[in-house]
Amino acid sequence: MNLDKLKKHFPWITLVVLAIFVGLLDPNFLRPENLLQLAGDISTLFIMALGITFVIYIGGIDLSAQSVANMTTVLATLLLPLMGGFAALACIAIGAVFGLVSGFVSTRLKVPSFIATLAVGGVALSVGQYASGQKALYMDAAMREQAFGWMTGNIAGLPREMLIAAVLLVIGLVIERRMVVGRVLKAIGAGELAASASGLNVDRYKMIAFSMSGACAAIAGLLFAVKLSGGSPVIANGFLLPAIVAVLVGGTPLTGGVGGVLNTAIGALIVAVVRTSMLYLDVPATAQQIFFGLVLIVAIALTIDRSKVRTVK
Amino acid sequence: MLSLPNRDELQKWTPVLVLVALIIFFTVVNPNFLSLRNFARVGISATPPLMIAVGTTFIVIMGSIDLSMEGAVAVCAVVFAYIFMALGGTLDGWAWIAIPACCLVGAVFGLINGIVHVALRIPSFMASLSMGFVGIGLSLVMTGGDRIRVEDPIFRALLTERYLGFPLMVHVALLVLVAAWFIQSHTTLGRNFYAVGGGEDLAHASGLNVRRVRIIGFALAGIFYAIGSLFAVAQIGIAETATGYNFMFVAITSIVVGGTALWGGSGGVWNTLVGVLIVNVINNGMIVMGLPRYIQDGVLGVLVIIAVVLSTDRKSLAFVK
Amino acid sequence: MFELRKVEKNFPNVRALKGIDFRIERGEIIGLVGENGAGKSTLMKIIYGAYQHDGGEVLIDGKAVRFENPRQAMQKGIGMVFQEQSLIGNLSVMENIFLGFEQQFVRFGVVNWKKMAAAARFQLAKVKLKIDPKTITSKLSFAQRQLVELAKVLTLEERVDGDLVILLDEPTSVLAKEEVELLFRLVRELRSRASFIFVSHRLDEVLELADRIYVMKDGEVVDHVVSTEAVAENIQRRMVGRDIDKEYYREEKQRPYLPEKVLVELDKVSLPGKYYDISLKLHAGEVLTLVGVEGSGREAILRSIFGLQRPLFGTISIKGDRVRSFNARNSVARGVGYIPRERKVEGIVSGMSVYENITLSQLRNYSSAGFLKIPKEKATAREWISKLHIKAPSEYADCGHLSGGNQQKVVLSKWRSGGSDIILLDHPTRGLDIGAKEDVYDMVRAMNADGAGIILIADTLEEAIGLSHTIAVIKDGKIQKQFDCKQGARPSLFDLVHYMI
DSSP: OOHHHHHHHHHHHHHHHHHHHHHHHOGGGGSHHHHHHHHHHHHHHHHHHHHHHHHHHTTOOOOOHHHHHHHHHHHHHHHHHHHTTHHHHHHHHHHHHHHHHHHHHHHTSOOOHHHHHHHHHHHHHHHHHHHHTTSOEEOOHHHHHHHHGGGSSEETTEEHHHHHHHHHHHHHHHHHHHBHHHHHHHHHHHHHHHHHHTTOOHHHHHHHHHHHHHHHHHHHHHHHHHHHTEEOTTTTTTOHHHHHHHHHHHTOOTTOSSOOHHHHHHHHHHHHHHHHHHHHTTOOHHHHHHHHHHHHHHHHHHHOOTTTOSSOO | OOOOOOHHHHHHHHHHHHHHHHHHHHHHHOGGGSSHHHHHHHHHHHHHHHHHHHHHHHHHHTTOOOOOHHHHHHHHHHHHHHHHHHTTSSTTTGGGGHHHHHHHHHHHHHHHHHHHHHHTTOOHHHHHHHHHHHHHHHHHHHHTTOOEEOOOHHHHHHHHOEETTEEHHHHHHHHHHHHHHHHHHHSHHHHHHHHHHHOHHHHHHTTOOHHHHHHHHHHHHHHHHHHHHHHHHHHHTEEOGGGGTTHHHHHHHHHHHHTOOTTSSSOOHHHHHHHHHHHHHHHHHHHHTTOOTTHHHHHHHHHHHHHHHHHOOGGGOSOOO | OEEEEEEEEEETTEEEEEEEEEEEOTTOEEEEEEOTTSSHHHHHHHHTTSSOOSEEEEEETTEEEOOSSHHHHHHTTEEEEOSSOOOOTTSBHHHHHTTTOGGGGEETTEEOHHHHHHHHHHHHHHTTOOOOTTSBGGGSOHHHHHHHHHHHHHTHHHHSSSOEEEEEESTTTTOOHHHHHHHHHHHHHGGGTEEEEEEOSOHHHHHHHOSEEEEEETTEEEEEEEGGGOOHHHHHHHHHOOOOOTGGGTGGGOOOOEEEEEEEEEEEEEETTTEEEEEEEEEETOEEEEEOOTTSSHHHHHHHHTTSSOOSEEEEEETTEEOOSOOHHHHHHTTEEEEOSOIIIIIOOTTSBHHHHHTGGGGGGGEETTEEOHHHHHHHHHHHHHHTTOOOSSTTSBGGGSOHHHHHHHHHHHHHHTTOOEEEEESTTTTOOHHHHHHHHHHHHHHHHTTOEEEEEOSSHHHHHHHOSEEEEEETTEEEEEEEOBTTBOOOHHHHHHHHO
16 A cells, blocks of 8 residues: 555544543543543534535635634624524525635636635625624523524433534535535636636636535534623634644645545544644643644645645745 | 826825825814824824834735734734843843844744745735734734733833823834834835836846846835834734734725725835825724714725726726736 | 667557668757657657666767766756746846756855856857846747757756867747848857757758758658758658558548538638648538648647637638537537547546447437436447447447547547537647557548548658648748549648748
């Protein structure tokens, strides 16, 4: 087995090794309840990463996810009294529209995706601040229970958040492996020129990828708002880095074309285990950012397909 | 003889025209806008971002991008404050050493940033974004989330002392800007930035050590971030992780709005001055008009997109990621 | 003074240069001619240090040298004037001239612009270009930039001891007639300073300028003549000459096309700068070949038919419908398939399997409500794998790992399985070995038999002659001559070359 073939298996091997390592530090870690708890806690982050995966899969990047999630926490809190459970749908739709705008700016206006999403993220931030009046908002407990109660707590011992994440993962997998969209996105990521020479409407599919990312960011924001029973335009800050790390550590390279949503699930779990291990090792929470920043650099360097970037700018 | 300006000329002068138009517009809306006092206010708010945007300008001229400034500024500000306070806390003593030390830290941070980008061959936007995260984490670890007060009146004179109606920091910043212009136009390094941005392969074929130029460029940018952090600390008398907050967005916006194209090879520090002024005039004008401050980010976002779209000769681009 | 002895260069699967002997004396102008792919550019790259030779030796004044990069070659006085100009547009003329060698004008880190300008003026005077050295390069005309490029190479004169050898790669291809004359006069005058190697498609120009001419074919020097004794026709014969095996191109399988069934019609189509006034018809069962040198406009015509480039004037009709919106999507929907020269970039998607590649252009036929019918895709893939004898372990194999010939078959299957009946072939046999080439020729005949029309840009002239029903010779963007290639009444290589250059 050569190194190239081994590379594909790196992510889950890393996950297993890390889990065993933490298990040696504290055998309690490997107890099923604990692992389930861990998976539940990482679900929100995973959902955001799931969306970003589609954009990275086509060789772009979405830096707006965190701002969209922030905005969603505010909008969800504000819309709950007006629309009840339908607030969820409205939030997802708004997230998708923000993603669509990013996609439009990046494909039709030819603005590089990192700038386009940064700019759209700025707009989302403003909307969040405007809507919230720059303060933290709280949901009415009864209304929250009625409309979003199904998102929290456990069912049959499994955290519901994790189940939601699992459902989204399955949907993501179906899109990626069984639907035309997924196939075309793969073609765009692996060889955009060949895809467009095959007569595919590359721009349209790229916009779909961006709006899926926006929708996922909104779902993540929604779950977060429900969990914390409120929203604020800065509440999800600190999500972007680990979300991108989850995608890249999972094995979807910055250049796109390979990897996918299942990889991101593994990547998110790696992030979760690393975070836990830091607790055991008494690494201060503040240092996590340094660590994840370095991990990001290493992950990009290991996975990037240099044959696709002629000059690295 | 009058002739119609061509696309190049128009593109060159558009930012200045926009700036003038904005000033006229805000003055019409609220005559208070056009006052020395208010201009001094714009000057103060523009000073730190100007320094940072000037640093990034060199990177953008090379066709790369640097998104690490928030982390770099945070680290520089915190390190500066610690050394400053440890050495007596006043410029009257040995604490001045903190200033060159801060610049050194900025240069080293930029150097690492450049090496990560060039040696590991990672696109600069991701390399620098990651380094920015590392920087923020680093400053958090150093401060534990606390603020460090820097209240030395001599240092704060940058803000409090005024000449010709503008605080000292504005004058110092203009001097630094001139130095940046000198580097840009009169040194081999500065010209090499343009060569790399204009055609990396060709520059390489002509025997230019492109990798070295890139790394030095990032280190140079780091020094400007350090200077920016000094002004930022002088402005509020506090050094903390949040000192770097929002500089990334403002700096990038200013650069592209000023007319330095993201594709590299054009523009320069004067463009960035105009860009920073546009951004700060808009911010200030919105406040003068009584609009809430938080609309800023949205306006800047829209502005960035418009500026990039206008500066792009889209026929020449095959596809963009 | 500069000499190559038995120089060899190998690439994976290709022997690009086979024992080249070449020499140039002080003040000489050497012409280098050959068809595309004859090995001219490989040879030049070895001379100016971009490639390293694998065998034989490179000698300067009898001493063996080896250049690891162009800069080392420059230090020995060998400079290259690039066809794709190597000047950086946003820099001033003087900065370009001294790029990478600014140190001589720098004191304490500061560039002395006056000194550099004076030095630049001195260089520009050598090429008789009277422009302000501070001019931004992108503002110059193409011809002016070419002279600046020459001036840049001539700075070697001051920088190195010994003699200069300057390579001119297709310097005249975009110049107007007067500009060409100017350039030639200049080169003749500069002989006192340097020797020149002049590479061109245009034989008449080479004959006019060069003292001696090397003729290359298939990686070898096949002829070496003194220009005063040279006869253009003989050189042309040597450039192309090879006996053609009828069997090889499957000529016996060529059937007449259906003249009443027009698939593509171009009516006075023009795209200024690329091609002018092109009128062509492609019929069912026909192979129509566009012949011309690189840059003659044949690629641009093909790209317009596929919808990648909108022509400014004239109309293109596909199966009787006028094309109004030019994009690949529309053309594919009308049954046009494009097999690009850049197989690995535009042809296959490497990283995707054979079946994924084959259905990429026709996902609509393999899905319902957005869901893929993967078993059907695989069945199609298996069918075409066996039909075209694609050597792949299975339909799951990554296309990026297949050989060139098999990749080409996958691209062909993509279009054929989707029912495309207008196939555009751009250098379909480039880089393939002989067996794979024969497979491609078989497929061409098979597609014709199925009623498909093919527009071909051939890799060699023999291929064009062997495969075509009709050949249109294009030069400088215009159709010079159309040949009808009936079996047994085909034009000769010489007939074509005559109109090409």
